[in-house]
Amino acid sequence: MASKLQSSFPALYVFGVLTLLLCPSGLCDCRIFPSIAHGSHKDVSSFFSYTTVVKYECDEGYVLVGESKITCRNSHWSLPAPQCKALCQKPEITNGDLSVDKDQYVEPESVTVQCDDGYGVIGSQKITCSENGIWSPAVPKCKWEFQMGCEQVLAGSKFFQCLPYPDDVKKALEIYKLSLEIGHLSKKKQEKACGERTGQGRSPGM
Numbered sequence: 001m002a003s004k005l006q007s008s009f010p011a012l013y014v015f016g017v018l019t020l021l022l023c024p025s026g027l028c029d030c031r032i033f034p035s036i037a038h039g040s041h042k043d044v045s046s047f048f049s050y051t052t053v054v055k056y057e058c059d060e061g062y063v064l065v066g067e068s069k070i071t072c073r074n075s076h077w078s079l080p081a082p083q084c085k086a087l088c089q090k091p092e093i094t095n096g097d098l099s100v101d102k103d104q105y106v107e108p109e110s111v112t113v114q115c116d117d118g119y120g121v122i123g124s125q126k127i128t129c130s131e132n133g134i135w136s137p138a139v140p141k142c143k144w145e146f147q148m149g150c151e152q153v154l155a156g157s158k159f160f161q162c163l164p165y166p167d168d169v170k171k172a173l174e175i176y177k178l179s180l181e182i183g184h185l186s187k188k189k190q191e192k193a194c195g196e197r198t199g200q201g202r203s204p205g206m
Helices: 002-008 010-022 166-200
Strands: 039-043 052-058 062-065 069-073 083-089 096-098 104-106 110-115 119-122 126-129 141-144
Touching (some): 052 062, 083 126, 110 119
Antiparallel strands (some): 096 110, 110 126, 119 141
């Protein structure tokens, strides 16, 4: 059989013999491709090439970290297989900001939540993008805080800082404005009544 193959396809026979001599299967096995989590790979080697080329792709929601293609020759891979890292979307923080502002974050990136003045963090201030694409611990919230010593504040602008919620501040300002208008009208009414009494008390000859 071997002699028949050699006579029919001499070039292929010589190529096969050289392959076995130069690269025995026990010493030159590039047929086992390194696998990766959350991704896939395929052989993109050229025909009749001594070099094996493998290309990697990640599943949806993951990004490739490392070289997308690695090669193998003489049982030796050129590089370690790449990794597929999870992507986390930018968390929405009402009344606050993030230490690093981006549209997407790659596992295992961490960010710190910074609340606006007058607001405090409810939950963990530092959160990390985990391998399943969600933030861990859960994204915190920024909540309006009570100011200390409110019971000692009697009046004035500091009073509004003691109110628990922004809506209360708005209502208090509206009430305060209305009270000023009422006081202004009351004062004008008193001045008018006083003027009328003064006019009635004067003698006709004056």
